[in-house]
Amino acid sequence: DSGVTQTPKHLITATGQRVTLRCSPRSGDLSVYWYQQSLDQGLQFLIQYYNGEERAKGNILERFSAQQFPDLHSELNLSSLELGDSALYFCASSPNLETRAEAFFGQGTRLTVV
């Protein structure tokens, strides 16, 4: 158990809908990362937050957004969902701002868009 909690574990929704994925980082970790993993694909960096502020963006679609709350949990919002958004979405946390520190991953949320 990495200490990073993601909910829900599974999500099935229809095209055009909007969903929210939730992540609770390890106790004390200030940095949260979101990654997307499509079938048989690698991990694509989406976005990073540190202590409530956005710090880095990857190839995140405009239909996607995220935020980190004062209690440090983070939410990833996916809207106007398309079939191609079906993937595993992982959250990771680390204690530091920089990526030169261990990042621990949650178990992921499997999103299926039908």
Added chain:
Amino acid sequence: GENVEQHPSTLSVQEGDSAVIKCTYSDSASNYFPWYKQELGKGPQLIIDIRSNVGEKKDQRIAVTLNKTAKHFSLHITETQPEDSAVYFCAAPRGSYKLIFGSGTRLLVRP
């Protein structure tokens, strides 16, 4: 570019043999190189990492080597066991805040 190249994409070895996975990176400023193991249905798990001030690090059957001049690093698993079967990812920082992952290696250890 931001790529971290990882090879091979699949690797099949006999139980007890060694497995080696190689990655190359492009950002010469990178100084931290983690390796993750992802089992089916689970999130990636950090198994070993190395910082640029050392050339090799070992942890039981797992070792990582780093060649900063050539900008490549490798994961070595000795005396492989069936439970080592998984997908392995290397990663390297890009700038201060992004961790870029390789495309993954699917390792199969045959009993």
